[in-house]
Amino acid sequence: MSEFAEVVLNLPVDRSFTYRVPAALQDIVRPGVRVKVPFGPREQQGYVVRLADAATFPRIKDLKEAGDEVLADERILELTRWVASRYACSWGEALNAAIPAGVKTKNPGQVIRLIGAGQGEAKTDKQKVALEVARRLTAPLPRAEFLKHTGVSAAVLSAMIKSGLLVETKIRPEIDAMAEALVENPVDIRLTPAQEEALRIVEQGGVILLHGVTGSGKTEVYLRSIARVVAQGKQAIVLVPEIALTPQTVARFKSRFPRVAVLHSVLTQADRARQWRAIRNGEIDVIVGARSAVFAPTRALGIIVLDEEHEAAYKQENDPRYHAREVAVQRAKIEGASVILGSATPSLEALHRAQSGDYRLARLPGRVEGREMPEIEVVDMAAEKQELKRHPVISRRLEQLMTQSMQREEQAILFLNRRGFLTHVSCRRCGWFFSCRRCDVAMTFHRETARAVCHYCYDSQPLPAICPDCGAGTLALYGMGTERIESEIKHLFPGFNVSRMDSDSMKTRDDYRRSLGALWGGETDILVGTQMIAKGLDVPDVTLVGVVSADTAFHIPDFRSSERTFQLITQVAGRTGRGEKGGRVVVQTFYPQHDAIKMAATYDFEGFVRKELELREELGYPPFVSLVRALVQGWNEKRVHEAAKQLGEKLRATFDESKVRVLGPAEPPLYKLKGRTRMHLLLKCPELEPVLPALRRVADSFPSDNNLSVILDVDPINML
Ligand code: ADP
Numbered sequence: 001m002s003e004f005a006e007v008v009l010n011l012p013v014d015r016s017f018t019y020r021v022p023a024a025l026q027d028i029v030r031p032g033v034r035v036k037v038p039f040g041p042r043e044q045q046g047y048v049v050r051l052a053d054a055a056t057f058p059r060i061k062d063l064k065e066a067g068d069e070v071l072a073d074e075r076i077l078e079l080t081r082w083v084a085s086r087y088a089c090s091w092g093e094a095l096n097a098a099i100p101a102g103v104k105t106k107n108p109g110q111v112i113r114l115i116g117a118g119q120g121e122a123k124t125d126k127q128k129v130a131l132e133v134a135r136r137l138t139a140p141l142p143r144a145e146f147l148k149h150t151g152v153s154a155a156v157l158s159a160m161i162k163s164g165l166l167v168e169t170k171i172r173p174e175i176d177a178m179a180e181a182l183v184e185n186p187v188d189i190r191l192t193p194a195q196e197e198a199l200r201i202v203e204q205g206g207v208i209l210l211h212g213v214t215g216s217g218k219t220e221v222y223l224r225s226i227a228r229v230v231a232q233g234k235q236a237i238v239l240v241p242e243i244a245l246t247p248q249t250v251a252r253f254k255s256r257f258p259r260v261a262v263l264h265s266v267l268t269q270a271d272r273a274r275q276w277r278a279i280r281n282g283e284i285d286v287i288v289g290a291r292s293a294v295f296a297p298t299r300a301l302g303i304i305v306l307d308e309e310h311e312a313a314y315k316q317e318n319d320p321r322y323h324a325r326e327v328a329v330q331r332a333k334i335e336g337a338s339v340i341l342g343s344a345t346p347s348l349e350a351l352h353r354a355q356s357g358d359y360r361l362a363r364l365p366g367r368v369e370g371r372e373m374p375e376i377e378v379v380d381m382a383a384e385k386q387e388l389k390r391h392p393v394i395s396r397r398l399e400q401l402m403t404q405s406m407q408r409e410e411q412a413i414l415f416l417n418r419r420g421f422l423t424h425v426s427c428r429r430c431g432w433f434f435s436c437r438r439c440d441v442a443m444t445f446h447r448e449t450a451r452a453v454c455h456y457c458y459d460s461q462p463l464p465a466i467c468p469d470c471g472a473g474t475l476a477l478y479g480m481g482t483e484r485i486e487s488e489i490k491h492l493f494p495g496f497n498v499s500r501m502d503s504d505s506m507k508t509r510d511d512y513r514r515s516l517g518a519l520w521g522g523e524t525d526i527l528v529g530t531q532m533i534a535k536g537l538d539v540p541d542v543t544l545v546g547v548v549s550a551d552t553a554f555h556i557p558d559f560r561s562s563e564r565t566f567q568l569i570t571q572v573a574g575r576t577g578r579g580e581k582g583g584r585v586v587v588q589t590f591y592p593q594h595d596a597i598k599m600a601a602t603y604d605f606e607g608f609v610r611k612e613l614e615l616r617e618e619l620g621y622p623p624f625v626s627l628v629r630a631l632v633q634g635w636n637e638k639r640v641h642e643a644a645k646q647l648g649e650k651l652r653a654t655f656d657e658s659k660v661r662v663l664g665p666a667e668p669p670l671y672k673l674k675g676r677t678r679m680h681l682l683l684k685c686p687e688l689e690p691v692l693p694a695l696r697r698v699a700d701s702f703p704s705d706n707n708l709s710v711i712l713d714v715d716p717i718n719m720l
Pocket residue numbers: 189190191192195212213214215216217218219220221368369
């Protein structure tokens with residue numbers, strides 16, 4: 001029996017603490033259980049990571065409470081420890097992110113453990129109270145309610161169960177998420193030679209980058225690889241960028257495997273907790289979920305699939321700022337599983353590793369059954385503007401093709417990466433700009449609500465009648481968003497059914513279902529939406545896709561903007577031409593000569609990658625160096641500037657310039673966000689691992705509180 005436990009806390013403190021395990025808790029305290037410990041003046045939640053027979057520290061406090069369920073096994077402990085060191089957070093924070101809230105809280109909502117009276121005599125006053133309550137019960141009480149009712153602690157309860165004074169019965173409610181009807185889908189597809197080859201490469205293990213255009217049969221390769229793993233009694237994790245957007249993919253997994261858990265983001269904590277336990281108990285073979293499903297508590301992990309590997313959604317934008325791809329690769333290494341990274345447009349990071357031999361590359365060169373990729377036409381909007389003497393939303397060419405599609409009773413999708421009606425509101429007289437009071441960004445006008453909305457903090461305000469700055473000028477609306485396109489299209493194509501899909505119009509899962517159903521059923525003629533519609537849709541009658549503006553990424557200062565533009569066009573093109581009727585794509589841009597646009601339009605992925613990699617190497621950007629972004633933010637503008645300057649000086653003093661290049665401090669594009677001032681620095685490191693510990697020490701030397709914080713973002717994706 002170990003007398004001491006090493007505990008990590010869900011705090012940004014980069015170390016563990018040792019506590020004594022009181023006798024009553026000795027049976028339940030194991031690595032991976034949740035505990036409550038005295039910490040300073042308060043109590044704090046933490047996780048036991050190790051047991052010890054001796055402690056070197058003389059004044060050791062007792063653990064207060066312990067949960068009796070192991071929430072992280074040895075492998076998850078190891079994985080989260082790696083996450084902590086790789087992404088500059090604490091082990092406790094990493095563990096906290098890995099375990100869903102529902103299983104951490106005492107009351108997981110759905111009752112699993114029931115408490116009733118047992119045999120024997122109570123020894124303490126607390127035990128007496130608890131036992132009296134228990135004996136008066138007509139039926140066993142849910143554990144959480146029992147605790148609340150009696151006021152005893154979990155530790156007392158556990159001790160009483162152990163000594164037989166109380167009896168605990170466990171019941172497991174059905175997982176109703178699995179009760180959905182299974183679609184019959186006999187596996188009579190004969191794999192293409194390229195798919196066979198990919199499958200063979202997967203079989204050899206390790207990390208496989210599966211590169212194939214949309215419709216080339218990647219999902220079929222995932223399904224077969226998983227089937228093999230499941231047949232061996234192992235489990236599979238399938239990660240998708242955004243679960244709500246992939247109902248078709250989910251349906252395919254459900255139709256092939258009877259024991260699938262889908263970790264929707266809209267699940268209640270209780271549902272999540274039940275699924276988590278079902279996975280841990282080995283009742284589930286295939287787990288489909290977004291980013292955090294990479295931590296699913298499988299018993300024997302065989303494979304992890306990351307679909308759309310290049311997606312930014314795999315990076316978590318708050319602590320711990322991990323990237324699911326990196327975590328998946330590390331997890332597979334720990335557990336001896338394989339990984340498939342699938343994409344039509346792999347990230348340059350993944351391609352670079354495939355080229356250097358860390359990953360193995362499998363290619364699916366064409367669409368199955370020889371269907372052609374649609375032709376992509378680029379329309380020069382600058383020329384269009386000049387000829388028409390106005391700024392049209394839809395070019396003449398796009399309008400013409402849409403008319404043809406409508407005449408043939410086919411469907412069209414228009415895509416614009418910007419929500420709302422018109423983007424900017426500004427004064428005609430003095431040029432005043434309607435920007436958010438708390439963020440340094442333009443407000444977007446939404447006509448449906450007649451308000452200006454900040455897309456960062458969701459603050460909204462009514463539109464003033466006259467300029468609040470000069471008190472005289474009237475306000476004008478500029479730019480465009482999905483709402484405006486929708487209204488324009490309704491005007492251009494009267495009598496046709498136009499619908500819109502963006503995060504304003506899609507609030508619930510039912511909204512998606514309805515919209516997708518209407519598109520599938522052919523009721524929707526023209527769909528207008530943001531990039532959320534760029535993936536996962538597979539509708540045979542969509543024969544035309546228009547990218548209203550391919551230029552949105554160019555306006556953001558980011559070294560990945562070319563890559564994003566290329567990916568966007570390729571993904572969007574994949575949404576059409578999947579049926580017998582073929583398809584067309586029109587891309588509207590003010591930069592028709594830009595490499596990303598030219599090369600995407602000719603499907604020259606290899607050419608684009610070669611060029612872009614050359615550029616990245618020359619300028620010293622990933623994948624040739626690792627980046628760390630240090631963000632300083634706080635309420636006091638002056639203090640933020642001072643701290644950022646100091647941080648820069650300290651970093652430059654710490655690191656040899658030939659090893660780590662420190663850029664900044666500088667104002668980020670979002671200089672003000674939710675009322676706080678922000679400054680950032682960028683570190684370019686040829687080698688990341690040796691730099692991180694020192695970097696953390698420097699960052700931790702700044703007081704981190706509500707007024708000022710220094711955030712380290714390793715491998716940042718969002719540079720705003
Ligand atoms: P991706 O994931 O690359 O977009 P999918 O695996 O979804 O591609 O395949 C596209 C379509 O082709 C699907 O409807 C799928 O059922 C079908 N398909 C996949 N492989 C084959 C094959 N070998 N023969 C016939 N149809 C196939």
